[in-house]
Amino acid sequence: MLTFECWHPISAEALAMQVLxxxxxxxxxxxxxxDDAGNPHRAWLSFYEEAGASTQHPDPEIPLTDRWILTARLGIATNI
Known part of the structure; x- marks a missing residue:
């Protein structure tokens, strides 16, 4: 699962859509x-599926116009 969170004062959604x-x-x-230790690896990306996108901020007092969260499931084969 990959979660991409974007904060941008003009258009976070547009930037997230470029990643999409x-x-x-x-x-x-x-x-x-x-990897977490900084070692390089190569994987085969077998599929991509958007799991959700949201502009909902955990704090309801914060405006929704500057945040976009994109969540995706990625199929990755690492034994190549």
């Missing part, structure tokens, strides 16, 4: 990444 476009084109490709 990249993810939608990613299945079937190799993805290079670093």
């Amino acid at each position: 476009d990249l993810l939608e084109n990613a299945p079937g490709q190799f993805v290079d990444y670093l």
Whole structure:
């Protein structure tokens, strides 16, 4: 599960949608990444599925116009 949280004073949703476009084109490709220890790895991204997007902020007193959260499920094969 990947959660991308974006804060932007003008359009957080537009920036999150750019990330979404990249993810939608990613299945079937190799993805290079670093693990928590900083070691490089390569994985195969097998699928992408949007799990939800929200502008809801945990604090109802904060305006919703500057935050966008995108959650996605990614299928990743690491034994390649």
